[in-house]
Amino acid sequence: MAAPGKALLTAGLAAVGGIVTLSLISTVSLRAFKAVVDKNRRKVAPPCQVCKGKGFVPCKLCKGSSTVSWSPLFDPVFIKPCVCPTCEGNRVQRCLNCIGNGFV
Numbered sequence: 001m002a003a004p005g006k007a008l009l010t011a012g013l014a015a016v017g018g019i020v021t022l023s024l025i026s027t028v029s030l031r032a033f034k035a036v037v038d039k040n041r042r043k044v045a046p047p048c049q050v051c052k053g054k055g056f057v058p059c060k061l062c063k064g065s066s067t068v069s070w071s072p073l074f075d076p077v078f079i080k081p082c083v084c085p086t087c088e089g090n091r092v093q094r095c096l097n098c099i100g101n102g103f104v
């Protein structure tokens, strides 16, 4: 027993190295596993019925015209088109049924 401290240190380092390696492997394999599950889920999952798998639906408020016409109550003759506040002019809104995933 020339240097018991050193032997202990080496053993300790080996243990730490083993733990790090193990956790690294488990993290990587978990990621790979998740990717496979995600892939299968996308393949198996039925497309959303509301948006037909697109993930978005035509804006309900402006009906896809990107603007809404509103008239101030005090002057019903004056109609002002303005950018739709729901879709912000995108004409589509995210499907609420699948939260934009396209499948449920």
Ligand SMILES: [Zn+2]
Residues within 6 Å of the ligand: 059, 060, 061, 062, 063, 064, 066, 067, 084, 085, 086, 087, 088, 089, 090, 091, 092
């Ligand atoms: Zn809209």
Ligand SMILES: [Zn+2]
Residues within 6 Å of the ligand: 048, 049, 050, 051, 052, 053, 054, 055, 056, 095, 096, 097, 098, 099, 100, 101, 102, 103
């Ligand atoms: Zn949907």
